[in-house]
Amino acid sequence: MHRPPTAEAQVAAELAGLRPGLVPRYAAELPGARAAVLTRLWRALAHEPLPWIVRRAAGAHGLALWLADGRTLRGPLADPYATDAYATVVFLDGRGYDDPARLLLALAVPNASGLAEELAHSVASLALSRAGRTELPGGRPRWDWEWEQRVVDGHPFHPNCRSRPGFSVAEQFAYGPEHRPVVQLGTVPVAASECLLTGAWPAEWRDGDRLLIPVHPWQAAHVLKSPCEPGPSAHPLMSLRTLAVPGGPHVKTALSARLTSSVRDLSVYSVGASATLSAFAENLSDRMGGLLHITRTLGAASANSPDLAAVLRESPQRFAGPGEYVLPVAALAGTGLPDSPGRLAALARLTLTVGLRLLEWGVALEAHGQNLLVVLSGAGDPLRLVYRDLADIRISPARLARHGITPPDLTGRLVTDDVSALRRKLFGSLVAGALAGAAGSGPALRAALAAALPDLPRTADLGALCEGPLPAKALTLMRLSPRTPGDQWAALPNPLVLEQDTSDQ
Template structure:
């Protein structure tokens, strides 16, 4: 069935005809699959999130029916909140079929829906572009982390805005997005050292006398810094070539060395990707604390060190230098480090035995860290696994400490030193700590790796053999938290995360959506 192209789909097609006409046919062929992928993610949200205009949900043998405020009716297949394969091809709204997420949201007419519909349209078109640019199947196996990361084509496994990149032209996506495998030339902005906040060790090669050279993403230089004069010609110096990683704004220098996290002041998926002064201010202390904590894990968890962080007292002009995950793999023994988000494309992960072994490792390590006093944001981008030459999961690597949560009370209980930190990283709230870990590791990384509720239930069952703690008991018996990503996009006036609860596949415990700040 041929559907009329949406505005974003038409715009991408038109620009592609000018900048990369050879991709035009592949892009057109990819549209139907991209529409189903985004619609599947949206249907998950409609089925499980506490959306205020959904009054009732009813399951039947033919699928799920939603009664909306005002008596309207939505109908679609029975949802699987852990499914990663697109299984939703159409949804009925009062009997009318919709196969494009943006048009469905526009037809719903909900508050803030027009802006969200535009994002969904952009996400769908961008996802089709991402899929169109992929090499033929059967290319050589990936070796480095950046090669694995560039194989994550579809973005966030559950967010309808999985590929939303407002402000990026087609040419810029092809030039900067990791799935298109470009080499990006970072620039350097020279700033007097006295005008910067620096923590950790800023390297000599990024200094020029009394000035710091801050790495800058070319999109940021063109669209943000040029407005202030800092990205103008003569101020922005040539820098170095780097491979973009999964997050797009973090890159691995082609010459090797520290990974570079840059500011990128646009909304990608859900968040604006700048670097706050708080993150720079706390970077060294958090990194040192995390390194000491990892020593309690018997070598099963390595945490990449933050080597240096600097900001010109602006979230738009800052950078973080981070240890590359490869340093924790023995290349001579054939070991390699793979982000969990990239595991879905590897053949060995289809084995139930492999998934069980990996789940045991991830659950035992991350729950132990939580018990000690730290909730990791262990989603598929931050959490990596070291694999043996035969593909066996050996140990974990965690990166990006900017959004973990630290519990002073738990640390004291285990006789661990409490870091001299304050602000959003620090909390003893049990609910917040569990949401941080469970919402990223369980209903994020492990759920997406499993790809279905049935397979996720098998993975989650590995926790039953772990030492009994209150956190493990909650994991095994209570509904599981997941971020209400669509509700958050439809609630621009409510800051912070909002949450839904998913059925626990181990117990059948029924989840119920709820708001949370």
């Protein structure tokens, strides 16, 4: 077996200086963190269209992959929808690797070294997150941020699920939602005449003719490198850069760090489109008969830079009635819903009904487990949906026009009539993402989809969902292809088409 590079030791050394009592727990969590990240990497090796893998074969003893250079990888059967850490060791030409970073370096494929460093960070940060977790007192969380802070492991399928390069251990404790800190935002005053502003910027975020643009403390220290005026205290949500101000909005800040896949700045394009998107989405939700609410964008501002910008959104909590609660689909594990086949099927029925209806009209949501929230009854039954963050949806003017809906006045990457692009956006985020993450395995996902299927809208898109492979972002391929712009896609075994063992290829 092989130990990872320096990230684990570096985190251990920093932790010893900050919270020495956590060092034994951190060490105890490292093997599980390696297995969790290795499992995500093995899923990618098994299912993504990586150009240096020329053949795959599944059998009674596991899965074998043949590389273009003649070497062979062997490991367990790879259920693309499983969220447990089932890959504890993978063999490359007979040599066992229990660490994903070391395995990737041994593969020696193009751009492996950069991703291997990120995987090492992911393992170390995941172990730190697990070591520092504590149970909330009082049972069910009261506030929306408390639900989100229960999600300790990050993205269920991305090997970089907890990668935070550039964050010290102290900064992870100070800003990581799983550590439940209270973060004091900074503000930078900028003359309104020098900003791109859309929507109505609230009075409490103004100083005369200047906008007080909220800034994440990490951004102030590492990117802007200048002091900020003190702003409100807030609670970080799952995305780390979005924070909930108690009694106020959710604040999406620019955070120019690579978290999971992307550098989390706020593009001028996104700020400029936000008000138009919000008004368009509000009209769409009115057509959904109460099944879907979309959080409004209160205002968005950019000092003509992706590094100094912010979006203010209303809190999803306003859509929960008495005795109800609202939380992201990614946080459902804390409710017990995934353990109930009936409730999991109800979730699939609700989300696919909404998603397919919108897709038929001409809007494909990026409905992954972070953007898509569900309102649950006090008993835990899914009632309706809330969607937030419209920055990466796709809109088809042609489909909208066919249904008598006026397309929003937008151009650029949000707008496409390409049927494949629209379906990939919804199916990849909702079915291969949010629902698969909630189900936790191919068999459970298959059962939920099959139970929901008779009640779904009979559209051409539903036919496409039920036939052939299921699209999912090829997350590892994208990180290994830094010069290839845009999304790249994998074709996963469709749980509605294949037998419950989704590993055979």
